[in-house]
Amino acid sequence: MSAAEDQIREMLATAIDPREFDQPDFQKDPFPLYQRLRDHHPCYHDRFHNRWVISRYWDVDAVFQATEAYTRGIYDEEGPYEFGKKHVFGPNILEYGRGDHHRWLRNVIAGQFVGQKLNDFLPFIDLIAQELIDKFKEKGEVELVSEFSNQFPIRVISNMLGLPREDEDMFVGWYQALIAGLGFGGEHLARGIAARNEMWEYLNPLLEQRRAQPGEDLLSRIIHAERDGKKMSDEEIKGFVALLLAAGGDTTDKAISNMWYHMMYTRPDQYDQVRENPELWENVFTEMMRYDPVVHMQFRRATEDIALYEEVIPKGGNVIIYLGAGNRDERVFKDPDTFDAFRDDLHMGRENRSGRYKDGKPGHLGFGMGQHFCMGYAMARQEAVLASTHFANQLKNLRPKFKDHPGIFSPNIDSGGFRSPAELWLEFDVD
Numbered sequence: 001m002s003a004a005e006d007q008i009r010e011m012l013a014t015a016i017d018p019r020e021f022d023q024p025d026f027q028k029d030p031f032p033l034y035q036r037l038r039d040h041h042p043c044y045h046d047r048f049h050n051r052w053v054i055s056r057y058w059d060v061d062a063v064f065q066a067t068e069a070y071t072r073g074i075y076d077e078e079g080p081y082e083f084g085k086k087h088v089f090g091p092n093i094l095e096y097g098r099g100d101h102h103r104w105l106r107n108v109i110a111g112q113f114v115g116q117k118l119n120d121f122l123p124f125i126d127l128i129a130q131e132l133i134d135k136f137k138e139k140g141e142v143e144l145v146s147e148f149s150n151q152f153p154i155r156v157i158s159n160m161l162g163l164p165r166e167d168e169d170m171f172v173g174w175y176q177a178l179i180a181g182l183g184f185g186g187e188h189l190a191r192g193i194a195a196r197n198e199m200w201e202y203l204n205p206l207l208e209q210r211r212a213q214p215g216e217d218l219l220s221r222i223i224h225a226e227r228d229g230k231k232m233s234d235e236e237i238k239g240f241v242a243l244l245l246a247a248g249g250d251t252t253d254k255a256i257s258n259m260w261y262h263m264m265y266t267r268p269d270q271y272d273q274v275r276e277n278p279e280l281w282e283n284v285f286t287e288m289m290r291y292d293p294v295v296h297m298q299f300r301r302a303t304e305d306i307a308l309y310e311e312v313i314p315k316g317g318n319v320i321i322y323l324g325a326g327n328r329d330e331r332v333f334k335d336p337d338t339f340d341a342f343r344d345d346l347h348m349g350r351e352n353r354s355g356r357y358k359d360g361k362p363g364h365l366g367f368g369m370g371q372h373f374c375m376g377y378a379m380a381r382q383e384a385v386l387a388s389t390h391f392a393n394q395l396k397n398l399r400p401k402f403k404d405h406p407g408i409f410s411p412n413i414d415s416g417g418f419r420s421p422a423e424l425w426l427e428f429d430v431d
């Protein structure tokens with residue numbers, strides 16, 4: 001066979017059909033395509049979806065860090081898009097790309113979710129975990145997704161905000177409609193926006209009341225938080241509450257399910273060690289965020305022409321960064337397709353926005369980095385670790401109810417790639 005034929009064969013074997021991104025196979029198992037992208041098309045020009053796809057660890061890192069060259073904002077100040085109008089959450093920080101207002105908003109809010117301010121809310125985390133477990137602990141089995149993870153973070157947030165406990169179920173209902181509204185489809189968007197408007201109506205009198213008589217709750221803290229002599233507007237506060245439900249609820253909920261799926265089905269041998277040493281849940285959380293994170297991709301737009309490998313991403317070009325692919329980059333992690341809560345080539349502790357750690361090890365990419373680094377990184381870890389610790393301590397001899405499981409997948413094409421199992425049935429001993 002001639003060299004030219006070899007070359008053609010190689011090209012065919014490694015070529016990418018952009019429609020692969022829309023197939024159920026990709027939703028179920030995106031990792032083989034990620035590998036082809038990393039190995040053969042590290043900056044892939046996807047003409048079908050009109051975007052450039054970045055997949056290697058250090059390239060994903062570089063895009064997150066290069067806030068001058070890429071912006072996240074889809075909102076174009078000079079364009080026809082009216083800020084917040086078509087977003088299911090209303091005006092919110094996700095619509096700001098760069099600039100002073102984004103920085104200011106982050107500065108006002110971010111401190112509420114770390115350190116002592118976060119610790120103040122730990123009793124709620126314990127309380128809600130306990131209440132949910134009490135509902136099924138005599139049954140000997142539980143469907144973890146619907147009976148626990150799906151309920152837990154959102155009820156924690158509702159309590160942090162200081163909403164009346166009797167309204168919690170209503171809040172959970174709005175949350176579900178808002179999340180559904182994030183997927184594509186006019187009907188879902190319309191229902192999501194209707195739920196958001198209802199929630200805003202509900203919040204109006206509470207805002208007034210907490211403005212006049214602040215408590216220790218998160219809503220009061222956000223209303224009164226001040227930076228550079230300015231406070232958040234009512235619209236911004238309500239937009240943030242709506243965002244909090246999705247950014248802090250849906251993601252953490254799925255993170256808990258993913259951790260348990262991997263402990264039960266992928267590494268039951270490691271689960272035995274984790275059960276004996278609950279502090280290891282921290283490692284399980286970190287390795288889950290690398291191996292099978294909830295959020296697989298983020299979007300950016302180039303603000304200038306950018307040359308990368310053999311491509312030039314033009315100014316204004318859409319860029320998709322696959323952090324789920326970067327996390328499996330064999331250039332960075334040994335044996336990346338193995339879930340290992342004890343790996344020594346991953347920074348195992350708490351994350352930071354620089355992504356650079358004293359131990360010299362690379363971190364997972366699951367919370368992003370740089371300017372838009374996740375504001376709830378500490379809270380998500382705290383919740384997932386505490387909930388899992390309670391779960392494992394109180395339910396004896398936890399095991400999968402069914403031998404086989406369909407696994408983890410992304411339910412909705414283009415829904416942002418939030419991956420998790422649809423169901424997870426577990427059994428345990430009851431005395």
Ligand code: HEM
Nearest residue numbers: 247248251252255294295366367368372374375376379380
């Ligand atoms: C395991 C759970 C979570 C995951 C996987 C996750 C993931 C992410 C990622 C990847 C980003 C970066 C977005 C970008 O680069 O454009 C982000 C941003 C953000 N996250 Fe999270 N997140 C989680 C939990 C939370 C929680 C609990 C909160 C609640 C406070 C939260 C609030 C936010 C906010 C407000 C931003 C936007 C920050 C900005 O634009 O400056 N997240 N998250």
